Amino acid sequence: MQNLRVQPHRLGLYISCIMANAGLLSAAQASDYAAPSSNDALPTITVTASSDMEKGDGPVDGYVAKRSTTGTKTDTPILETPQSLTVVTQDQIQSTGARTVVEALGYSAGLFNKSGFNPANETFTIRGFTQYGGMLRDGLYDGGAWGNRQESYGLERVEFLKGAASVLYGKLSPGGAINTISKRPTDEPLHEVKLELGNDNHRQLNLDVSDALNSDGTLNYRLTAVARQSDTPVDYTANDRYYLAPAISWTPNDRTSLTLLGNYQENKLTFVNGLPVEGTLLPNKNGQLRPGTFLGEPDWSTGDDEKGSIGYLLEHRFSDQLKLEHKLRYSYSKVHWRYSSINLDASDQRTATRSGYDRFDKVHRLVADTFLEWKTSGARFENTLITGVDWLRENGSMPANWDLTLTPIDIFNPQYSGLIDYSNSLADYSTDQTKTLGVYAQNQLKLDDHWVFLTGLRQDWVDSKATGSADDKDDALTGRAGLVYLLDNGIAPYLSFSQSFQPVSGDDGSPAHRKLEPTEGEQYEAGLRYQPLGSNSLYSVALYQLTQTNVSNTDPVTQIVRQIGEVRSRGAELEAKFSPLPDINLIAAYSYIDAKTTQSLIAAEVNQRTANVPRQQASLWADYHVGQLGSGQLKLGLGVRYIGEQSNASMTDARAKSTPDVTLLDALINYDLQPFNLSLNMVNLTGKTYYSQCSYNTCQLGSSRTVIGALAYRW
16 A cells, blocks of 8 residues: 655655744844844834734624634734635624535635535535535534534624635645634623524524623523524425524633533535536426426425534643643534436427435544744744644444335426335445544744744554444645745735645545545645725735546446546635725625646546636625614615526536536625514525536536525623
């Protein structure tokens, strides 16, 4: 078995970068020692800015976050982070009417929601690379796509780090990482109850309360809860949810804090598969299919899931220079999927045969991260060094029945029989166990208040075992290096290089059963941020090249898998959050992605676009605080989202080689009449029918019109 290794010139790069950092720090320290002693007598001047009050994982007033922990694991100004990073605040989530994490990122550059309308799972692409979930929660791995939809009302912020990031978080897709931050106890009392009513029989009750538990304020709690019952635009499908998230924080002194976080979530929903391409994207001789057509079995098709977690965040300062951060979480999830796939008769274009799938997944996961943060400073420099270790243990099981027989169905006049034949199905049962261990170091050096040097290095070990196969053992050395220059006027250009790795299960299919090696990712990025001094604005532009190697291809002659494939994504991203006038807020984003296969065993794949990746996306959100209207304050919002044309995968009809572009409108009406708040959110206002992706002769319905009114009471 071969292990993943970093090329010698890459290792040299990391070592030279770290040595350069050390040399710069030594020079700065020498300069400090040589400084005249009279400087010690200068008076101390304290400057207070609003951004100093913001924490990198805390609440934000408005849409513009200025600090984050996701890009470096330390509380760092976004302006000083040499990699693209987007933060979506709770205020933005509420204003744009986002119901899921991926929808919350709908006004960001670089991400595409592939799952469209499917309440049961969440898949997306980042910079052209598909990710099936793989999200982080409070900086810790939180599982895959199945049964992992997070409740947006339970989040303080969503942070989106783009590009290779294994140095920080271990095994990851090269596209990047989405880190969600849980709501935590607040310093000031907070009380909110909200009632929502909307189309598709949407009924939801939200609760969010936080207060002190003792007189001196060292013990605080927060409780967030959601209860929802709702239908969906598709016949016979539900999207119900129950969510409960208690949190307690203890700060016995100004050096120690402990926060306990728990959550329980139960979803009662229906798995929604795609519709035939004939009658959706392409004409059908019998007419166009109604988008809400359901082709499963109403009393059998399910996508029920349950998940829960308990964990803590511990922070202790040994001194003003040395701090320990330790976080740990245990979680479990149980998911029961029963759904069908269809095969349309090409002759009559209305009769479809169906096969079924019955699967039950159960996962237990224990994950932890611990690091020391050491800060030093002098007259010319500030330095932050972290060294840490994180680990993950995951155990899962999956009993499943494949190829169940369902009765044929008329797609234009569905008649549901309720008959599912298990007698000739293929039964399967598998268990898997994964253990990962990562050791990492990162150094951030700020020199002369202008230069910011970032270097990092990490070693990972991954041990996986699945039913019927030998242990898969992988190890990977990954690194990153970045440089930022801070101009006095708030402009900050940067350059960076980063790597990622992602284990691949299985073997090559040869008689020797050689294990497949992890894929590797490398990103080069150049960008520029601008944050006018004293403003509540942030502008950013980035250019990047992101390459994934060790991509698997099956030899069409020998049927042996060879990892010689390569996928490359080049692109540009622009984002802006600003207020052109005192009562107007704007959020703008644009992304251009040129993702294609550059190496493959299959000649026809070379230089072909990656499927289900729009080449262009753009969005603009604007809200206007109208001001006093009667006894309250009125705010209006309007958003437009453009999703470009995308290439389709494995379509029999050449006319279906691509999915057309689409433009969607969203809107907000908000009336604040303290202590009440009334809001009306409209997503896909015009009710445009579109398809989020098409592949294998089916098309997945995009999100339809959603209109939800809410009445909140705050005290």
